[in-house]
Amino acid sequence: MSRAMETRPRLPAPPRLAHLLAEGPLALFLDFDGTLVEIAEGPDAIAVPQGLAGGLQRLASRLGGALALVSGRSIDNLTGFLGPLPLHLAGSHGGHVLAPGGTPLREAEPLPASVAEALGGYAQDNGLLYERKAHGGALHYRARPEREEEVHRFAAGLAADHGLATKAGKCVIELVWPGADKGGAVDLLCREAPFAGALPVFVGDDVTDEDGFAACARLGGFGIAVGERNSAAARHSLASVKDVHAWLEL
Numbered sequence: 001m002s003r004a005m006e007t008r009p010r011l012p013a014p015p016r017l018a019h020l021l022a023e024g025p026l027a028l029f030l031d032f033d034g035t036l037v038e039i040a041e042g043p044d045a046i047a048v049p050q051g052l053a054g055g056l057q058r059l060a061s062r063l064g065g066a067l068a069l070v071s072g073r074s075i076d077n078l079t080g081f082l083g084p085l086p087l088h089l090a091g092s093h094g095g096h097v098l099a100p101g102g103t104p105l106r107e108a109e110p111l112p113a114s115v116a117e118a119l120g121g122y123a124q125d126n127g128l129l130y131e132r133k134a135h136g137g138a139l140h141y142r143a144r145p146e147r148e149e150e151v152h153r154f155a156a157g158l159a160a161d162h163g164l165a166t167k168a169g170k171c172v173i174e175l176v177w178p179g180a181d182k183g184g185a186v187d188l189l190c191r192e193a194p195f196a197g198a199l200p201v202f203v204g205d206d207v208t209d210e211d212g213f214a215a216c217a218r219l220g221g222f223g224i225a226v227g228e229r230n231s232a233a234a235r236h237s238l239a240s241v242k243d244v245h246a247w248l249e250l
């Protein structure tokens, strides 16, 4: 049997948004890169569709405010692309969570300076891109995909030496504090109005979104996996960013 034939069958499309809303309160947790915007060569190279910020605000109104962006990016970086948004924002994989208006619901510490320096030096020596974040640091190797194994080994070693955790994504590995994950952001927000009591649904394209899918499933909701990646925890799938926009009626 060929490898292609061993991949799991595609998960079914989710019920239509209007159908879910007709059944009761709905809470949406949306990843950003690869979900709302197309993945680009580097984190700064993304093209944000015109009208995305306005569309998300209208969607949040339809949901009674129960919409959160949950991204690996820092919140400052997200709002740099989208403008100041009156939404719940979870950045740094859930390490930093703000309510609309900027009230912090969770704050995490920045990485130790020695770790940030080690990551920056390694990136410079190896032709990689180092992204300094408020609560972590990421090595992007999209330009050098053949270095994946050694980049991961370096990141894992550095994390182990400093009691940190790693998060791997598409051509990126990041060092974060243990416990900062997207499932934690879902759990935190689902204890707060207007998320509490609503059906939680998480939409995302990457490995780090699995924690969000699993948290929603534990709370009676489900995950929607975007793209071709096989998901362990999602119940539904959408094929592309374009399909996400259509499903969200943006």
Ligand SMILES: [Mg+2]
Pocket (backbone or CB within 6 Å): 031, 032, 033, 034, 035, 204, 205, 206
């Ligand atoms: Mg993503």
